[in-house]
Amino acid sequence: MADYETFELGPLPLQRGLTLPQAHLAYKTYGTLAADKSNVILYPTSYGAQHTDIEWLIGRERVLDPERYFIVIANQFGNGLSTSPSNLAEPFGLGPAPLFTHWDNVHAQERLLREKFGVTRLALVYGWSMGGQQALHWGSLFPERVARICAVCTSARTSPHNKVFLEGIRATLTADAAWRDGRFVERPVRALRAFARVYAGWAMSQAFYRQQLWKGAGFSSLEDYLVRAWEGNFLRRNGEDLLSMIDTWYHSDISDNAVYRGDLAAALAAITARAVIMPSTTDLYFTLADSEAETLGMPNAELQPISSIWGHRAGNPVQCLEDEATLRTAVKALLAR
Numbered sequence: 001m002a003d004y005e006t007f008e009l010g011p012l013p014l015q016r017g018l019t020l021p022q023a024h025l026a027y028k029t030y031g032t033l034a035a036d037k038s039n040v041i042l043y044p045t046s047y048g049a050q051h052t053d054i055e056w057l058i059g060r061e062r063v064l065d066p067e068r069y070f071i072v073i074a075n076q077f078g079n080g081l082s083t084s085p086s087n088l089a090e091p092f093g094l095g096p097a098p099l100f101t102h103w104d105n106v107h108a109q110e111r112l113l114r115e116k117f118g119v120t121r122l123a124l125v126y127g128w129s130m131g132g133q134q135a136l137h138w139g140s141l142f143p144e145r146v147a148r149i150c151a152v153c154t155s156a157r158t159s160p161h162n163k164v165f166l167e168g169i170r171a172t173l174t175a176d177a178a179w180r181d182g183r184f185v186e187r188p189v190r191a192l193r194a195f196a197r198v199y200a201g202w203a204m205s206q207a208f209y210r211q212q213l214w215k216g217a218g219f220s221s222l223e224d225y226l227v228r229a230w231e232g233n234f235l236r237r238n239g240e241d242l243l244s245m246i247d248t249w250y251h252s253d254i255s256d257n258a259v260y261r262g263d264l265a266a267a268l269a270a271i272t273a274r275a276v277i278m279p280s281t282t283d284l285y286f287t288l289a290d291s292e293a294e295t296l297g298m299p300n301a302e303l304q305p306i307s308s309i310w311g312h313r314a315g316n317p318v319q320c321l322e323d324e325a326t327l328r329t330a331v332k333a334l335l336a337r
Contacts, residue, residue, distance in 0.1 A: 003028065003052070004026050004027060004028040004051060004075070004081065005026070005027055005028065005029075006024050006025070006026055006027075007024060007025045007026075007027060007111075007112045007115075007116055008022070008024050009022075009023040009024055009025065009083075009108055009111065010022065010023070011023075012083075012104075012108070014098055014099070014100065014101070014104050015099075015101045015103040015104050015257070016098070016099045016101065018092075018098045020083065020088070020092070020098065021089070022083075022089070023077075023083040023108070024082060024083055025074055025075065025077075025082045025083075025108050025109065025112050026050075026051070026075040026081035026082045027051075027072055027073060027074045027075060027112060028051045028055070028072075028073050029070065029071065029072050029073075030055070030058050030064075030066040030070075030071040030072075030073075031065075031066030031067065031068070031069055031070045031071055032070060033070040033117060033119075034070065037117070037118060037119050037120075037121075038121075038123060039068065039069045039070050039123055040069070040070050040071075040072065040113070040117070040119050040121075040122050040123055041064055041069045041070070041071045041072070041122070041123055041124045041125070041126055042072050042074065042109065042113070042122050042124070042125045042126070042135075042138070043058075043064065043071055043072065043073045043074075043125075043126050043127065043131065044073070044074050044076055044105065044109065044125075044127050044130075044131040044134040044135065045073065045074070045075050045076050045079055045130070045131055046127070046128050046129040046130045046131045046132075046316065047129055047130045047245050047246075047249060048079070048233070048234065048237055048242060048245065049079065049131075050075055050079055050080065050081050051073040051075055051081075054073065054128070054131070054316065055073060056318055057316075057324070057327070058071055062324070062328065063126075063324065063327045063328045063331050064126060064331065069123065069124075069335075072112075072113065072117075074105075074108075074109045074112065076100075076105050076130065076131075076134065076245070076248070077100035077104060077105055077108070077244075077248070078097075078100050078241055078244035078245045078248060079241065079245065080237060080238055080241045083100075084238070084240075084241045084244060085097035085238070085240035085241055085243075085244050086238040086240060086241050094183065095181060095182045095183055096182035096183075097240060097243070097244050099244075099247050099248070099251065100244060100247070100248050101248060101251055101252075101256075102133055102134050102137045102248065102252050102254075103137065103141070103256075103257055105134055105137070105248075106134055106137045106138050106141060106142070107141075109134075109138075110142060110145075120145060121144075121145050121146075121147065122138070122145060122146050122147060123147050123148060123335070124147065124148045124149070124150060124331075124334070124335060125138045125139070125146055125148075125149050125150075125273075126149075126150045126152075126331065127150075127151060127152065127154065128152040128153055128154065128315040128316050129152075129153055129154055129285075129286075129312065129315060129316070130154070130245070130248070130249055130252070131154070132151035132152050132153065132154025132155075132315075133154050133155065133156075133158075133249070133252045135149050135150070135151045135154070136149065136151050136154065136155075136156045136254055136271065137252075137254050139270075139271035139272075139273045139275065139298075140156075140254040140255075140259075140260070140267045140268070140270050140271050141254075141257070141259065143270050143271060143272045143273065146273040147273055147274065148273055148274050148275065148276075148334050148335065148337075149271070149273045149274075149275040149276070149301075150275070150276050150278065150330065150331055150334055151275065151276070151277050151278065152278045152306075152315035152316075152327065153278065153279055153280050153283050153285070153286050153306075153312050153314065153315030153316075154279075154286050154315075155252070155286045155290055155291070155294065156253070156254045156255075156264065156267070156268060156294045157252065157253040157254065157255065157256075157264055157294075158249060158250060158251070158252045158253065159286075159287075159290050161287075162249075162285050162286070163250055165202055165284075165285065166246050166249060166250045168198060169195055169198055169199060169246065170243060170246050172191060172194050172195045172198055173188065173191045173192075173195055173239055173242060173243055174191075174243070175191065176188035176190055176191035176239075178191070178239075179191075179239075183240060184239045184240055187239070188239045189235070191239065192231070192234050192235050192237075192239060192242075193231045193235070195234055195242070196226070196230040196231040196233065196234040196235070197226055197230060197231070199230060199234070200225075200226055200229075200230040202284050202285065202311075202312070203284075203285075203311055203312045203313055204310065204311040204312070204313060205282035205283075205284070205309050205310065205311035206282075207282065207309035208282075208309050208310055208311055209222070211309065213309070213310070214229070216319070217229070217319040254267040254268070255267035264297070265297055268294060268297030268298050269297060269298070269299060271298045271299070271300075271301065272299060272300060273300065274300045274301075274334065274337055275295075275298055275300060275301040275302070276301070276302055276304050276330050276331075276334050277291050277294070277295045277298075277301055277302070277303050277304070278304050278305065278306055278315065278326075278327070278330060279291035279303075279305050279306070280305070280306045280308050280310065280311060280312060280314035280315060281305050281306065281307050281308060282308060282309050282310070282311045282314070283311055283312045283314070283315075284311060284312065285312050286312070288305055291303060291305075304330055306323055306326050306327075307326075308320070308322075308323050308326075310323060315327075
């Protein structure tokens with residue numbers, strides 16, 4: 001049995017022009033909604049993740065406390081649970097998938113919160129990586145509805161260098177012989193394994209590998225780590241879904257819409273929520289310098305770098321208690337303000 005619920009969106013016009021005859025969001029809630037609906041935390045998913053992959057940080061002694069807050073994990077489009085290439089009906093399931101943008105994600109989430117729960121204002125939007133991109137989109141597109149933002153290892157606009165990485169992993173997937181006419185005609189096992197190894201080199205820092213921190217995470221060798229932690233992770237996923245989320249990530253830009261018309265400075269200035277921006281000092285995707293520049297454009301934002309050698313995964317520190325404590329402290333202070 002599924003451990004999540006589904007919110008039916010009906011016909012859904014997408015930002016890039018296509019309309020899906022039927023669309024849905026998969027979501028899961030934790031905790032109890034307050035009578036005045038003032039205790040809601042939205043927690044969108046990251047690249048390749050479903051709610052089960054990120055719910056570990058919800059708990060009494062974790063980063064998000066379900067005893068005090070009503071937490072909603074919304075699975076983003078393309079992740080295999082919400083509307084995705086792998087579950088689209090014809091004609092969309094037989095060729096190039098429609099592009100889902102974070103505009104599409106956050107507007108669907110807004111409907112879920114308002115129509116299902118009657119929630120029109122959020123105590124916090126918390127997100128890591130692509131989840132953080134969605135958090136910043138929320139702050140810019142619905143500034144009056146967001147009290148606080150914690151955006152971890154992320155960006156308001158995908159940088160040119162980050163796009164080069166995305167082009168690389170897209171090329172790795174589509175180089176498989178199973179990729180034909182805009183779709184996979186069979187499971188691309190070889191490409192998924194190669195994709196995972198490329199990803200592993202970017203997700204963790206050079207110091208992480210130099211110090212062999214994978215040993216403390218329960219792996220007997222580097223090969224064991226690459227096979228079980230990375231290949232095992234991405235072999236769970238559908239190749240076309242992974243490509244879909246690459247496209248969403250690639251096009252992430254809080255100003256790329258009819259509201260801001262490409263004016264990133266205006267879109268950043270519109271984020272009036274009290275925000276904490278938390279880059280990892282060793283993140284190769286979302287660099288400290290990029291986060292510094294974006295934070296300066298937000299009127300109520302504070303930069304709080306995570307000093308860590310876990311690279312991008314410092315923002316999702318399943319196996320690093322020190323980095324988890326950094327996140328927990330920052331969120332507790334933000335919610336207390």
